Amino acid sequence: MLTERQSQILKLIITEYIQSARPVGSNLICKELNCSSATVRNEMASLEELGLLEKTHTSSGRVPSEKGYRYYVDHLMKPKELNGEDMLKLQIIFNNHQLELTDCLSESLKLISDMTNYTSIVLGGASHDNKLKEINVIPIDTDNLIVIVVTDTGHVENKKVTLKNVSLEEIKKTVNLINDLIVGTPIDEVSSKLEFEIKPIIGRYVKEHEMVYNTFYQVFKDFSSKNINVVGKNNILKQPEFNNIEKIRDIFGKLDNNEEMINNITEENNDIKIYIGKENKLDEEVTVIKTKYHTKDQEGTIAIVGPKRMDYDRVVTLLEFIKENIEK
Amino acid sequence: MLTERQSQILKLIITEYIQSARPVGSNLICKELNCSSATVRNEMASLEELGLLEKTHTSSGRVPSEKGYRYYVDHLMKPKELNGEDMLKLQIIFNNHQLELTDCLSESLKLISDMTNYTSIVLGGASHDNKLKEINVIPIDTDNLIVIVVTDTGHVENKKVTLKNVSLEEIKKTVNLINDLIVGTPIDEVSSKLEFEIKPIIGRYVKEHEMVYNTFYQVFKDFSSKNINVVGKNNILKQPEFNNIEKIRDIFGKLDNNEEMINNITEENNDIKIYIGKENKLDEEVTVIKTKYHTKDQEGTIAIVGPKRMDYDRVVTLLEFIKENIEK
DNA sequence: TATTAGCACTTGAAAATTAGTAGTGCTAAT
DNA sequence: ATTAGCACTACTAATTTTCAAGTGCTAATA
Numbered sequence: 001m002l003t004e005r006q007s008q009i010l011k012l013i014i015t016e017y018i019q020s021a022r023p024v025g026s027n028l029i030c031k032e033l034n035c036s037s038a039t040v041r042n043e044m045a046s047l048e049e050l051g052l053l054e055k056t057h058t059s060s061g062r063v064p065s066e067k068g069y070r071y072y073v074d075h076l077m078k079p080k081e082l083n084g085e086d087m088l089k090l091q092i093i094f095n096n097h098q099l100e101l102t103d104c105l106s107e108s109l110k111l112i113s114d115m116t117n118y119t120s121i122v123l124g125g126a127s128h129d130n131k132l133k134e135i136n137v138i139p140i141d142t143d144n145l146i147v148i149v150v151t152d153t154g155h156v157e158n159k160k161v162t163l164k165n166v167s168l169e170e171i172k173k174t175v176n177l178i179n180d181l182i183v184g185t186p187i188d189e190v191s192s193k194l195e196f197e198i199k200p201i202i203g204r205y206v207k208e209h210e211m212v213y214n215t216f217y218q219v220f221k222d223f224s225s226k227n228i229n230v231v232g233k234n235n236i237l238k239q240p241e242f243n244n245i246e247k248i249r250d251i252f253g254k255l256d257n258n259e260e261m262i263n264n265i266t267e268e269n270n271d272i273k274i275y276i277g278k279e280n281k282l283d284e285e286v287t288v289i290k291t292k293y294h295t296k297d298q299e300g301t302i303a304i305v306g307p308k309r310m311d312y313d314r315v316v317t318l319l320e321f322i323k324e325n326i327e328k
Numbered sequence: 329m330l331t332e333r334q335s336q337i338l339k340l341i342i343t344e345y346i347q348s349a350r351p352v353g354s355n356l357i358c359k360e361l362n363c364s365s366a367t368v369r370n371e372m373a374s375l376e377e378l379g380l381l382e383k384t385h386t387s388s389g390r391v392p393s394e395k396g397y398r399y400y401v402d403h404l405m406k407p408k409e410l411n412g413e414d415m416l417k418l419q420i421i422f423n424n425h426q427l428e429l430t431d432c433l434s435e436s437l438k439l440i441s442d443m444t445n446y447t448s449i450v451l452g453g454a455s456h457d458n459k460l461k462e463i464n465v466i467p468i469d470t471d472n473l474i475v476i477v478v479t480d481t482g483h484v485e486n487k488k489v490t491l492k493n494v495s496l497e498e499i500k501k502t503v504n505l506i507n508d509l510i511v512g513t514p515i516d517e518v519s520s521k522l523e524f525e526i527k528p529i530i531g532r533y534v535k536e537h538e539m540v541y542n543t544f545y546q547v548f549k550d551f552s553s554k555n556i557n558v559v560g561k562n563n564i565l566k567q568p569e570f571n572n573i574e575k576i577r578d579i580f581g582k583l584d585n586n587e588e589m590i591n592n593i594t595e596e597n598n599d600i601k602i603y604i605g606k607e608n609k610l611d612e613e614v615t616v617i618k619t620k621y622h623t624k625d626q627e628g629t630i631a632i633v634g635p636k637r638m639d640y641d642r643v644v645t646l647l648e649f650i651k652e653n654i655e656k
Numbered sequence: 657t658a659t660t661a662g663c664a665c666t667t668g669a670a671a672a673t674t675a676g677t678a679g680t681g682c683t684a685a686t
Numbered sequence: 687a688t689t690a691g692c693a694c695t696a697c698t699a700a701t702t703t704t705c706a707a708g709t710g711c712t713a714a715t716a
Binding site for chain 1: 426461464466468473474478481482486488562576577580581
C-alpha cells in the first residue's frame with residue numbers, strides 16, 4: 001500500500017505525463033507538494049522499486065509503467081465531470097431521432113474521436129433476442145433473386161442469390177414454410193431451426209432442395225454476422241507515440257483487419273473495462289477502453305483505442321455517457 | 329521534338345527513377361547507351377532546359393518533372409503485357425460468379441493495390457438506366473416501418489422510417505400508387521416523377537400526405553446517391569514519398585473525406601486517363617489514373633492513386649484489363 | 657528520523673564539424 | 687559531335703561538441 005504522499009506523487013506524475021507526453025522530473029512535482037525535489041526523488045525511487053514508475057534512461061524523469069497506469073486506474077483516478085460543451089454536442093446527436101442506432105453510435109464516437117484524438121470502434125450485431133419477422137423474395141430474372149430478411153426490430157438485410165434450375169414456385173414454397181414455421185424465432189436460433197425443421201420438409205416439396213436449403217442457410221449466416229466500424233483512425237496520428245512509419249503501418253494494419261478486430265475488441269462485460277498495454281489483445285502499445293452495450297434492438301461493443309498515455313478519466317466518462325444515452 | 333537519343337535518355341531516366349526512387353546520374357545511363365557520361369550529361373542539360381527533368385540540388389542526378397512524366401506518358405510509354413501471374417489472380421476473382429459486381433471490383437482493386445502498393449478507389453452508383461422494379465413496406469410497430477426499394481438489376485436499398493399518425497392503410501395506398509405508376513422508371517427520374525405524378529394524387533387519399541411524400545422522397549434520394557470504397561489505403565505507406573507524418577496525415581485526410589473524393593475522383597471519360605501531380609484535384613503529390621466503367625447494372629469510376637513516380641504502364645494495363653473484364 | 661541542500665555524474669538531444677561520395681558543368685582535346 | 691579530365695558543389699553519414707535536464711548520494715539540518 002502506498003502512503004498518502006506516494007499516491008499524490010504517482011497521480012501527479014501520471015496526469016502530467018498524460019498531457020505532456022514527456023518524462024516528469026522531480027522539480028515539477030515538488031512545486032505542487034510542500035517539499036523539496038530531493039524528497040520527491042526519494043519517493044520516486046520507491047515508486048520505481050514498486051514497479052509503478054520507469055525511467056527512459058539513467059538520468060531521465062519518470063514515466064508511468066503499465067503497472068503504474070493500472071494502479072492509477074484502479075485506485076487514484078476519480079471520475080471526471082463531463083465538460084458541458086462536449087455533453088451538448090453529444091446530446092445533439094442523441095436527440096436526432098432520424099438517426100438509426102448504429103449511425104448514432106458512429107457519429108457520437110466520431111465526435112469523441114475528434115475531441116480526444118483517439119480512435120473509436122463500434123462493433124455491432126443483432127441482439128440475441130432479435131426475432132425473425134419475415135423473409136421475402138423478389139425475383140430479378142430466371143436465375144437470380146433477392147432474399148430480404150427483416151427482424152422485429154426493423155433490421156433488414158438483403159442478398160442477391162443465384163438459383164439455377166429452381167422454379168419460382170418451389171422457392172415461394174420454401175419461403176412460405178419459413179414464414180409459417182420459424183418467424184418469431186430469435187435470430188441466432190434460426191440456423192438450427194432451418195436445419196432441423198425446414199430441411200427435412202422441403203425435401204418433399206422441392207426438387208433441388210439441397211441447393212435451396214444451402215442458399216437460405218447462407219443468407220441467415222451472413223445476417224447474424226457482426227459488423228464493425230472503425231472511426232477516426234487518422235486522429236491517432238496526432239499522438240506523439242505514433243511518430244514513425246513502422247508503428248503507423250503496424251497499428252493501421254491491425255485496425256483494418258476486421259476479423260482480427262472483432263476477435264480482439266468484442267467485450268462481454270457490461271461495465272467500462274480498461275485494458276492497458278499488454279492487457280489487451282490488439283497491440284501492446286495501446287490502451288483499449290471499452291464496454292458492451294445493449295438496447296432492445298441490438299448489442300455490441302463500443303471501444304476507444306489510444307496510447308497507454310491516455311486520458312483515462314475523460315474517456316471513461318465519455319463512454320459512460322454514451323452507453324447510458326443509447327441504452328434508453 | 330526530341331531527338332531519338334534524347335527520348336531514349338528521358339525514358340531510361342524515368343523508368344529507372346520509377347523503380348529506384350533515387351535521382352538518376354549520367355553514369356548509369358551511359359552504360360545503356362553507347363556513349364560517354366559526358367555526352368549524356370549534355371543531353372540531360374538540354375532535357376532540363378526543356379523542363380522535362382529536374383535536379384534536387386546543383387550536383388544531383390536528374391529526376392523527372394511533371395512535364396517529363398507527361399511526355400513519357402504521352403509519347404514514350406508503350407503498353408506492357410500483363411504479367412501471367414497477375415492476370416491469373418485477377419481472373420479467379422472475375423470467374424467467381426457468386427460475387428456481386430461491386431464486390432468483384434473491390435476485390436480486384438484490392439489485389440492490384442497489394443501488388444503495386446498504391447491505393448485504389450471504387451466509385452459506384454446505380455446506372456442511369458437502372459429501373460425501379462418495386463417498392464415494399466414492412467411495418468415494424470405503430471410508428472416505424474421499413475421501406476425496401478428494388479431495381480431491375482437486383483440492387484436493393486432499405487431504410488427505416490418513422491411516420492407518426494399515419495395509418496398503415498394510407499401508406500399501403502401510397503406504395504400501391506408508386507408501384508402502379510412509376511415502376512419501370514429509370515432510377516434517377518424517380519424523384520421528379522414522385523413529385524409530379526404521385527404528390528398531386530396522394531393529397532386526395534392520404535391525410536398526412538406531406539409527411540408521407542417527404543419520407544418517400546428521402547428514401548429515393550438516399551438510394552441514388554453514390555457510394556465509394558477506398559481500398560488498400562495502407563499500402564501507400566510503403567512508398568518512400570510518404571515517409572513523414574505530415575504527408576501521411578494529409579493524404580489520409582483526403583482519402584477519408586468521401587464527399588471530396590467523389591468530387592475529385594469521378595471520371596466521365598471512358599478511356600484510361602492519367603492525371604499527374606497538379607493535373608489532379610486530389611493532391612499535388614500524387615498521380616491519379618482512372619477510368620469510367622459501365623455495365624448494364626451500374627456505372628462509376630475506378631481509380632488508382634500513387635506517387636507521381638508511378639509504374640504508369642503497369643497500372644494502365646491493369647486498369648484496362650479490369651475494365652474490359654467487368655464490362656462484359 | 658525525515659527532510660533537504662548541494663554536488664558529481666549520466667544521458668540524450670541538438671548543433672557543429674568532418675569526411676566521403678555521387679554527381680555536376682566546363683574546357684580542351686580528339 | 688564526342689569525350690576525357692578536372693574543379694567544384696552539396697548532400698549524407700559519422701563524429702564530436704555543447705548543453706540542459708535530471709538523477710543518486712552524502713552530509714547537514716530540523
